[in-house]
Amino acid sequence: HFERRRSGKTSARRGFLIRDRVGRDQMPAIRSQMLRTSLTEKLRVAATHPHMNTKRNTKHAHGREAWFPYYAGYPEKFVEIILDQAALKKGAVVLDPWNGSGTTTSIASYRGFNSIGIDINPVAVLVASAKISGSRDNNRNDFLIEKICQLATREPNEQDASSDSLSKWLPLDVVSIYRAIEQHILCNIEKKSTVDYLNPAMMPLSPTASFFILALMRAARSISTMRTASNPTWIRPGVETDCRPDHLIKAWKYQISNMSANLDLNASEDFIPSNIILGDSRNIELEDEMVDLIITSPPYCTRVDYIKSTSFELAALGISDGDVPFELVRRSCMGSTLVRNATLPEIPNEWPIEIKDTLSHIRNHASKASGSYYYKTYWQYFDDLIQSVGELKRCLKFNGSIVMVVQTSYYKDVLIDVPKLLIATARTHGLNGSTVSCKPVHNGLFQINRKAKEYALGRQYAEAVICLEPYND
Template sequence: MGTLEFINPKIGTASDPVDSWYRYYAGYSAGFVEQALSELVGSAELVLDPWNGTGTTTVVAASKNVPAIGLDVNPALVVVARARLLGAGVWASIDPLGQDVVSHAASVDLDEDPLLFWFTPESAGSLRGLQQSVHRLLVDPALASRPAYQGASGMSTLAAFFYTVLFRTVRVLIAPRGGTNPTWWKRVVEADRLDPSREAIVKQFRASATELAAGLHRDNFDGGVDVQARLGDSRHLALDANTVGGVVTSPPYCTRIDYGVATRPELAILGAGEHDLKELRDQMVGTPTMTGKRGAAEQWGPTAATFLDGVAAHASKASAGYYTNYFRQYYAGMWDSLDELRRVLKDGAPAVLVVQDNYYKDLHNDTAKILGEMATTLGFETAERHDFPVIRNRASMNPRTRQYRTRASAVESILLLR
């Protein structure tokens, strides 16, 4: 353990209101990022978050005038992260622009559209009309009918804000068709598709715009510092060596969460079809889909080797096949990502990672320890961890967990690499 006492990174009920803005399953608190920036990274140093998600690292960096780059492979999350960087100078334009979007929106006739996953053609056509109006007014009038899926990195913060308003609108409307798992969506059968009227959709769009505008962020920063949120892969960073002054991030958990499917509503607004979604899922570190990447387990250290041997030998169904390959695939992705972080970080610069452990049946997957062993093998000099118990997690909600162990709590760790 080091001498620095970190605050718990988990978002709690008493967290700062900024933490509630487009709340994401795997998020951490703004207060934790502030501490990491103030105590570990100099104000003039470039900060990187290679799994930027909804952009907590980048929005806090912007509020503290710290240059930062946030990357994510998921276009939907890049849009949300860009929306959070909307400068105070244009806040007054949000309401009149919202009125323009509505007044210029025309319903679209649809035969195929990802929004039909939940909605009738009439309701999906009204939503698509709003999306095309946003695109015409704020992105490109000539390409309004073309899906915005590939254009996340080039979208203005104002356009990203209104796309996020559409995200919120869809999320609220489809809530009655959601399940108990917040990271999975089941296709709605045609007879049960939602059929809100255009008036109800517009009402929710206006309410979402008001809600998101009111809680955008607590600091009225003017965009004077270079903070970017864009598409990027943690395993292939488009950055020069020895240029980053610090990393603050949370890698995907090794718990078979499907982060692509979790954002299906947002991706639907961006026009991502089933083929796009499958490609995106296969690109993600931690995906539960099988991509064929297995890595070189002998490099990863004794803790990973012991855990993988235990999974392969486990009597439970598919242990030696799918589950062993899933864990190998996750750690292969993390090995490549840590190697890239070591390459782009300046000598001695810190990398602060929030990670969570888990169990496979009765076998402890100590993710923080495994990543720490990887990091030191890759050239980081130290890997210290700070642990925080997590009482409520996906395992604690699963009654089948009790077959293998009496406790289902997890440990969230801050892993500090230098």
């Protein structure tokens, strides 16, 4: 048997051929490659699962998914299926660098994984943190809730409500009560001063405090009026309402009760709190090779202003639309419609040829501003994407995997094949990419621009799930 093994005559059948042809130091890399291939195949099979749907129906959302109907998110079932197929060990690290409303981190936390969620929007950070609040902590605060309501009623906020960012959305007496409730939440639950609290550059709140602040936001929004512009993702203050402070208090208690019940339904002994970070996917403050699995969906290349869509919630955090902090967050967001650099950028030589060709088609398009404004915004998007993928590769373990949900889009009649461009980008960073699922999309964010109907004929949109894995040299 030893002689046959040395000669390699039976080694292929018995699995010895690998050991004969490579050194011991190469075995971990080969084993990890075999495991990753298995994961990719599992995801391809899982794509046929009836719940392997990347589109979340916000109209029929329930439980935690209904807390903040983020229209670009995927459903909790999708994350559950990915985690099931990945078969990670308990305590493995799961990352979402575009965490949004926290679907990935909340499911990973309840499954017993160490999850990290990063987002540049402070509203998203608050929502994601609230989703990992323990239901027991909230239930035993019934007495404290009554105390906070009494204190807020007796001692409304003394600051001038007319200069408050919420005054555009709610009557001044309601704004005063809102800030008073908020102040007592911070003092009694967060145990910190309110000074500088609403500065989004500060450290995010604890999950429990985030839960009560989010419930307050939802209550305030439920009694306010707002309107949409020609772009329905943009919201603006509506006409004045006759809502009163007691309406806000009643709505807040109602939201706490409903949201606490949602947490009760998802209680788990394996729960590990997530680490929710206000940060940037282009500069992730994590150590190298510490993440086992990344489940995420980068901002779509659809020129949708994600920050504008959270104008009310940002106002509740003290950031008013039009102010410098608001514009700073808006301009920094990936996929922003605001140009950061006035000069016309050139395409770097090291960028993938697929991205170069796409940008060239946009730049040379005959429509107005194609070679200036629109070229700049698309260049900016791909620059952000390339930097972000490089950061994901740096943080990923040698045997880790990345699962991404991405969607195609169009500039006029130019196809922006983001799944293909993302795989090409990943290749330049030493990542091997595969499409495990691709489904047609008939209703989506691309329908927002009604002026683009002349180019709509012949367009075919698709949403893909891709898996990225490190190459092993």
